[in-house]
Amino acid sequence: MTLTTRFAPSPTGYLHVGGARTALYSWLYAKKNGGDFILRIEDTDLERSTQASVDAIMDGMNWLNLDWTHGPYFQTKRFDRYKEVIDQLIETGHAYRCYCTAEEVEAMREEARAKGENERYNGMWRERTDYPADKPYVIRFKNPLEGDVVIKDAVKGEIVIANKELDDLIIARSDGSPTYNLTVVVDDWDMKVSHVVRGDDHVNNTPRQINILNALGAPLPVYAHIPMILGDDGKRLSKRHGAVSVMQYRDDGYLPEALLNYLVRLGWSHGDQEIFSREEMIELFDLTGCNRAPSAFNTEKLIWVNQHYMKTMDAEYVASHLAWHMEDQGISTDNGPALAEIVKVQADRVKTLKEMAQISRYFYQDFTEFDAAAGKKHLRPVAKEPLELVKAKLSALESWQGDAIHEVINATAEELELGMGKVGMPLRVAATGAGNSPSLDITLALMDKDKVLARIDMALAFIEERIANS
Template identity: 45%
Template sequence: MNRTIRVRFAPSPTGYLHLGGARTAIFNWLFARHHRGSFILRIEDTDKSRSTEESIREITESLRWLGLDWDEGPYRQTDRMEIYRREAQRLLDEKKAYYCYCTPEELEERRKRALEEGRMPKYDGRCRDRTEPRKGVKPVIRLKVDQEGETVVQDVIKGEVVYPNAQLDDFILVRSDGTPTYNFAVVVDDTLMEISHVIRGDDHLNNTPKQIQLYRAFGYKPPVFAHVPMILGPDRARLSKRHGATSVLAYREEGYLPEALLNFLVRLGWSHGDQEIFSKEELIQYFSLEHVGKSPAVYNPEKLLWLNAHYISTGDTRRLSHLLVPFLIEGGLIPKGKIPDMDWLCRVVETLKERAKTLKEMAQMAAFYFKAPTEYDPKGTERFLTPEVLPYFQSLVCKLEAMGHFEEEEVKAAFEAVMRKHSIKLKHLAQPCRVALTGKTVSPGIFEVITVLGRRETIERLKRAINFIRARL
């Protein structure tokens, strides 16, 4: 009992880290942290033609961004070729595996015919008892798989899953170029790395009986398996590029917070009663495989957006301000090299954090703080920038000029004085001001806007609006 918990995340570096992979990584990480075990990162790069360094960087950066730290690795299967060679040789020596000289073309031909005739496209085992090599053909190594009986997968999530062995074929362990295939490398590595629990997508469930046969051939004890249901797109098909932005880093670029994506992903398939919002500490404390559901989940972006809005509105203002800077630069609101006044930026963010659903959106909403409106919203112009507000604006300018402290309380007092003088309600002054100062009919509270803009800029913009109204007369 009480074996040390060791889990791994083992992506193949053939592209970016997508949401499904990220969630698998999260489950593994949470499981490890919950049990104070180890989380190991292993790169499954045995397919040299499709693996890239760029992809490895992208994956590790995605994990780091999500806050998933690993205790060992990244190990690379391409660094372990000697191990696979040794293990394969052992199986060969023990007559549990054999060389197969069938060419890919022949195999493809047979598969096609089997499919056409409605038979199962499995390898027929014709090289099992071959003793002589075939000239000019580099062989692969295949496992002798039991054709009788059944193989049982004990799965923490799916329960007991039984496979007829007749369904299995003598799958390839080592390719003709000497590199190991997935099913072989995964068993060798999980064993040698002493992985206690294999938590992965349930697209691997059907591979598991093969792997169990391999464990048996080796005489190794299989780990505990937990096959997590897939994440589906809105069309209920497996989530893929077709469904739009699915790379983790794309969410960063769209202005999502890592804690929002983490919270969102973990709730896709896992639950803790009715709770929706989880801190990282709570997730570690509560996470268990027992509460991972069995059915696939459809990815719904609205909920992610809601979570993101939640984490923005409750997030630390200074941190948000720093995270916002790249978006401000991208929006052309601040120059690239220059560091903005962070204290002032914090005040900007303070007015926006309850309204913005993403950092990208926040940057857009912040535009007016950096640039005076070059044009006014047509609807707002028509409704609020009317000749009758001229005296209000003029009074307000006077009051603002005469004010001492330029803080919300004083601005409010100035507004009240103007309202009294002209016998108008706040909305008759606030809305025209909003349009004058921001160019729009929607903005943060008018007193916040004014104090953040500052006296000089506010008066400047009011005067400009006065001129604009006069010019239209």
């Protein structure tokens, strides 16, 4: 039998980091064992499910490159199958009609609460057959009254739940639509899911689902419940901690490999290793290595991982992601250096690709004014002579290469008996518009010669204006 896992998000919002980690663990476990990975969209909540959320989930999965073997399946396309199973449960005595009103059920819960018992439906219609005519009803699963449900959880270990703690849950609403616990059971059964990897907020659902599977004579999957992700303050993850759409991480300038590497370590470990290639994740991942305790999200750690990948991955590949940020910031790269060259000189100077795009604008776009602080400090009257001389020497260069440019800057400083900074900083501000850039010879070599000379002229005009106004 083929090992099969699944990721089954509800399209009621974006794909967030918790969901992405669940998807990653399910994907890795299937890949490691040569199995299948199913994508299933649980869209039975018709009021809250949206196409925009479906698109966001698909975009996130595709950006992370978590490819699925089968799917995406949509539960709204399987209502006939759910009805068939519900009818089967009724026919075999494992489900029944319940005509209680919402007010009656609430009264039952209040009574149980007053007695210090679990709030639950009391089974009023469990054995009755005196069904009233023309009155709405729901279908409830007839949960066993005796014994225990034993969950042999691959992460948490053995969990035992007494059946007397469970009530007869609704499996079909009064409009006939199936509920979550029923649809999940039918889907996992039909799709031959062997391992259910999901968040531990589903632990309470698991005994109910096991009882339904047993009533259907269906095989039980292995359950693995992953502890939740907390903020670094120990509280439930929220937007202020980083619980945003996976695509927001793309927008903020993270590489998908960096986010995956960070997420795999957020609840799983392999010794002290921090950096894992995709191939290493597949080879080393196992459910037994998952933590039982919640993990804390740490943005600084994610930034560190992202910087590692920007600096060590193939520059052409990183450039393919940088291109999105250039376009997003309205920077046309038609005229200028190859983006891979930008990655090589900027990767160790930034935290994100978004920041890399921001500080690389001058390679592709002209500017009309200099950074105020840099211009005031470095484009002073005393910089006029070194700028004029270095421009003359740069103009005479036949080879526009880093080594030749470096020699020109050195020669200018020696001829004028100035420190390198007295030549280099005015030249840097002139060429880039600001006071920070990679090594000046490399920076200029990546730019068009005529563009550099024109910008030096602009700086000289700026200095002349300062002289005239002084």
